[in-house]
Amino acid sequence: MAEDAERPETVDEEEPTSEDADEASVEEEPKERKKRGIPKIKNPLGLIFNLRMLRRVVQILFLLGINGYIFAAWWGADAITHFWESFRDILPTIPIIAPLEAPFGVIAGSFDTMQRELTSGTFPFFTLGAMIIILTVLGRVACGWICPIGTLQDFATLPNRTKIRPAPNTEKEMRRVKAYVFALVIFLAAWMGISRLTGTAEELERVLGMFADAPFDPFNPAYILFVVLPDQVWPTSIDTLWYLSVWPMTVWLQVAFVLIIVIIAFWFPRWFCRWICPAGWFYGIFSRDALIGIGRNPARCTPDTCNVCEVVCPMNIQIRKFPYDHMYSADCILCLECKSYCPNKAIEIRFS
Numbered sequence: 001m002a003e004d005a006e007r008p009e010t011v012d013e014e015e016p017t018s019e020d021a022d023e024a025s026v027e028e029e030p031k032e033r034k035k036r037g038i039p040k041i042k043n044p045l046g047l048i049f050n051l052r053m054l055r056r057v058v059q060i061l062f063l064l065g066i067n068g069y070i071f072a073a074w075w076g077a078d079a080i081t082h083f084w085e086s087f088r089d090i091l092p093t094i095p096i097i098a099p100l101e102a103p104f105g106v107i108a109g110s111f112d113t114m115q116r117e118l119t120s121g122t123f124p125f126f127t128l129g130a131m132i133i134i135l136t137v138l139g140r141v142a143c144g145w146i147c148p149i150g151t152l153q154d155f156a157t158l159p160n161r162t163k164i165r166p167a168p169n170t171e172k173e174m175r176r177v178k179a180y181v182f183a184l185v186i187f188l189a190a191w192m193g194i195s196r197l198t199g200t201a202e203e204l205e206r207v208l209g210m211f212a213d214a215p216f217d218p219f220n221p222a223y224i225l226f227v228v229l230p231d232q233v234w235p236t237s238i239d240t241l242w243y244l245s246v247w248p249m250t251v252w253l254q255v256a257f258v259l260i261i262v263i264i265a266f267w268f269p270r271w272f273c274r275w276i277c278p279a280g281w282f283y284g285i286f287s288r289d290a291l292i293g294i295g296r297n298p299a300r301c302t303p304d305t306c307n308v309c310e311v312v313c314p315m316n317i318q319i320r321k322f323p324y325d326h327m328y329s330a331d332c333i334l335c336l337e338c339k340s341y342c343p344n345k346a347i348e349i350r351f352s
């Protein structure tokens with residue numbers, strides 16, 4: 001059960017109205033332009049400087065910045081190294097997925113850090129506290145603008161204008177998966193932590209193997225990209241291409257998993273965030289009633305005849321079902337795609 005959704009062409013191009021048509025005849029627009037039906041663009045700079053473009057730029061900067069230390073490693077310059085190391089010393093945790101032990105990482109994800117703390121037998125007071133403050137004020141804005149795995153999916157989706165939107169019931173069922181993944185991960189992490197505290201962890205460590213220190217990591221695309229891959233021997237020339245053959249089979253399977261995430265995102269925007277990511281599910285608990293959120297202006301919104309906001313929403317949220325004043329959805333990542341595309345400019349950012 002799926003319906004295809006056609007994405008509108010651009011944000012700033014406006015459908016010509018009858019008013020525009022009148023204007024055009026008065027100003028005698030070039031016949032060629034009228035014949036080809038090229039819409040009037042009120043602000044050509046808006047094609048470049050707009051909210052969507054801003055988000056893409058921020059996403060790319062963070063994708064590079066999260067692993068900023070890699071530049072220091074490449075250039076080997078002491079000043080740059082110290083600059084990035086100063087970030088690593090503070091190592092802020094933010095509600096995204098970014099592994100704590102990435103060799104080039106300067107920022108860690110709250111969920112990743114929480115798992116490590118639990119499995120080592122520590123309750124993550126500080127990580128949880130910081131995470132809850134960020135989420136209750138800003139909502140899941142970090143998912144929409146910073147998380148590297150969200151970014152990869154968004155860019156994979158970008159070239160495809162026809163997305164597949166599962167029917168609401170299917171979507172609802174699929175969203176449950178991430179809650180089950182979360183429960184399993186936290187159960188294993190807490191069990192491991194208690195075993196370590198009581199000195200009985202040896203057997204459990206042996207059984208859990210690669211899942212022992214952070215149970216979600218083997219399936220965490222951020223961990224695979226930023227920890228597992230940098231840890232492999234990389235070929236530096238044609239002669240050393242055979243290094244790839246010594247990569248363990250588990251690494252190849254993990255790489256295949258990341259590729260699958262990206263490929264599926266071409267048709268299903270942010271499918272990993274919507275259905276699988278346990279961190280996203282946990283963040284949603286606190287972001288639902290966040291201070292900053294999305295609302296609709298009832299004087300402008302025409303929900304009976306328009307569904308553009310829902311069609312463009314990468315999280316497949318049924319925006320029109322929420323009250324006008326504030327959309328309390330645990331799945332909203334404040335990407336503002338709905339705001340960019342709304343033909344009536346009815347979507348507003350609300351502080352309440």
Ligand code: SF4
Nearest residue numbers: 143147150273277280
């Ligand atoms: S839900 Fe998506 S954006 Fe949010 S932490 Fe998970 S992968 Fe990142």
Ligand code: SF4
Nearest residue numbers: 313332333335336338
């Ligand atoms: S409701 Fe709007 S801001 Fe929230 S995820 Fe959907 S498109 Fe993005």
